[in-house]
Amino acid sequence: MKDVREALMVGRNTQGKLVRRPISPFMIGSAYKPQLSSMTSIFHRITGVALGLGTILLTLWLVCAAAGDGAFSIIQAVLASWIGLIILFGFTVALFYHFCNGIRHLSWDAGKGFELPDMHKSGRVVFAATLALTVIFWAIGLYIW
Amino acid sequence: MNDSNADPIIDIRRSQLGRARGLGAAKSGLHHWWAQRVTAIALLPLSLYFVLSVLMLEGASRTQMMGYMAEPWNAVLFLCLIAALFYHLALGLQTVIEDYVHTDATRLVTMLAVKGLIVFCALASAVSVLKLAL
Secondary structure, eight states, X not given: OOOGGGGGGEEEOTTSOEEEOOOSSTTSSTTSOOOHHHHHHHHHHHHHHHHHHHHHHHHHHHHHHHHOHHHHHHHHHHHHSHHHHHXXXXXXXXXXXXXXXXXXXXXXXXXXXXXXHXXXXXXXXXXXXXXXXXXXXXXXXXXHO | XXXXXXXXXXXXXXXXXXXXXXXXXXXXXXXXXXXXXXXXXXXHHHHHHHHHHHHHTTTOOHHHHHHHHHSHXXXXXXXXXXXXXXXXXXXXXXXXXXXXXXXXXXXXHHHHHHHHXXXXXXXXXXXXXXXXXX
């Protein structure tokens, strides 16, 4: 190691031996036991990336609506097809999870809810709220339909 | 770090101060952090508005869609949503890329491609909303 920028990449282990620090994603694999904290965290990231892909669909929907009747009827038919509905269902689950867990992250940013029991409780609340919001959304959506 | 299996050795012939000076954030980490939180807070009401809009526009014809966007509040809220959403997305995906892409060249190319696509989609969405509204 000759570059100062790499100085943060080494550390000493409990035996005092100089070791390379692990680089991401080291949390997935043998080094780290899956638990509620790590699962809610990785789900936040996965749903974030999924919503990013979903924004392509949002863009297509708006562009088709602006383009004309033909394009709009095609995108509406695609979204109302079985594959479209499955994608939309996944999109709503990801949206509601990211929304709820995002509030959890913001409360941590405000310095609240760091104690382990609180953190586990809020994690379970996030899962329950995601389920509830998804069910409510689709109940209303299918009722209107 | 050419040989990642070998035990690491520190061989930097510089003073501690020289080392420390090379280690600061030196970029724009704090601004990134704040922007991510501000857009997140903005997206709390805006995403709920979006969900309600989707329910109201379910199965809508193009004429109904144009009527919806022709309401100034709806057009403005959709433009706010587009701005906050795509900005938040760019910041989030930047973090993901920085975490998982470890080669400098690949990281730079991936970052530029992703951010370019995000700017493109954001503009396409905003122009579409304006076209529907006006």
